[in-house]
Amino acid sequence: MFDNIKGVIFDMDGTLIDSLWVWRKIDEDFILKEGINLSPEELMGQIAHLSFNETALYFKREFSLKETVEEIMLHWNTEAKRIYVEEVLLKDDVLNLLIALKEKGIKMAIATSASNDLLHETITSKEISHFFDVVVTTDMVGTS
Structure with missing residues (x-):
């Protein structure tokens, strides 16, 4: 063969x-945690074409977050590592x-x-x- x-x-x-579900879950959890009033579908329409860094910058600017871009990316990466290790099969x-x-x-x-x-x-x-x-x-x- x-x-x-x-x-x-x-x-x-x-x-x-x-x-394939992980990053959407991270985004959905993040907008809930931050109290951002945006549906996951609307969010995907805004960020689908952006790089990881550009997405963090978009969140920082668009939603006036207090965290730095680096802190946002660190949060996402930490959560991704946890999910990939513990939940992804x-x-x-x-x-x-x-x-x-x-x-x-x-x-x-x-x-x-x-x-x-x-x-x-x-x-x-x-x-x-x-x-x-x-x-x-x-x-x-x-x-x-």
């Missing part, structure tokens, strides 16, 4: 792990696929828009880090 494959590159979110059959690829000697990599810290904490907590020969994050290349 894997005879002509020399390597496989995986995305993390939505491919290896069931995590591997997608169905991912572990079996990784084992099969490893047994065939196929090199594996992850390319993700997640931060280095989030990636490493996630794959370590899910006990899959040893499968990957290379990981590349936006922290390494500067853009997603």
